[in-house]
Amino acid sequence: MKWEQKIKPNVNVPGESGGCLAYVDDGINPPNRQPTAQTSWQLAKDMKVAHPNEEPPLNVWVAVYYEILNGQWAGYGHIAWFYSDGHTTQIYDSEYGCGNRSEPYSSGLDMYNYMGWQMRYLGWSEAVDGKRVVEVVKESQQKEATQISSNQTGEIEMYLIQICDDKGKYKGRWYVSDGVSCRYVRTPRMLANYQNQYGKLNLRVDKMYSTELFEEFGGEKNIK
Known part of the structure; x- marks a missing residue:
């Protein structure tokens, strides 16, 4: 959210x-x-x-x-x-x-x-x-912002999400999203690729708590 x-x-x-x-x-x-x-x-x-x-x-x-x-x-x-x-x-x-x-x-x-x-x-x-x-930023506003970004770049903008929890099983986890769907970054090599360590993607990073992440994407069940 x-x-x-x-x-x-x-x-x-x-x-x-x-x-x-x-x-x-x-x-x-x-x-x-x-x-x-x-x-x-x-x-x-x-x-x-x-x-x-x-x-x-x-x-x-x-x-x-x-x-x-x-x-x-x-x-x-x-x-x-x-x-x-x-x-x-x-x-x-x-x-x-x-x-x-x-x-x-x-x-x-x-x-x-x-x-x-x-x-x-x-x-x-x-x-x-x-x-x-x-x-709360309304869902329509979020989608509109995503669409504008997509129209400007000609492709969907992906970004990384870093979990800021101080404790618990989600502490330190990374996820990648296109603004609509979200998935867990499972390996250090995948994360390095998203972070441009191999000269490929260089995605921007958002920081949020796990509760915010799951609320934004409709629960943990919707994260691959």
Whole structure:
């Protein structure tokens, strides 16, 4: 599944330590501000825009939510802005907004270590407090883009997909696709051919999580 940015949040708004939701909300000015990050997450679930326990998509800004299980903020939850290109990750929250941190967190673990609380990742959301941040690129748009590319080059454009999972059986796997079908690259020699090590194809590379790959192509059963 492909996502496009509808609103890019402003991560440079001022914030206060402990005011994570206010910091995130101020970055997009949503219509239905909630009192806590936990209630904001519940609203996202009620609006069917939450993705519980899913890794955030790549190359777009989204809000990520956490449950706080101990300490003075237990039950209030935590929210932050997340962006990753598959190589580097940036997570911004009110600690950055208030100046306590001079740079974003580089991972969820980095944030956990900084906070010092017992926390649990809840998931990510397409919208925050009633304001949409990302949306799915419609299948018709994807096909149109593929067709335009095909018309321009006179052939179907193939590309490689590198799986960015941190763990699990799909970690590090490569697939090749023409935008309609997808198949697993089974040998290092095949991969080298696609990567132009033998002077043949030199395909571009997209990075995504296995969950995104299977959703885009209708499930693992459709991948050869």
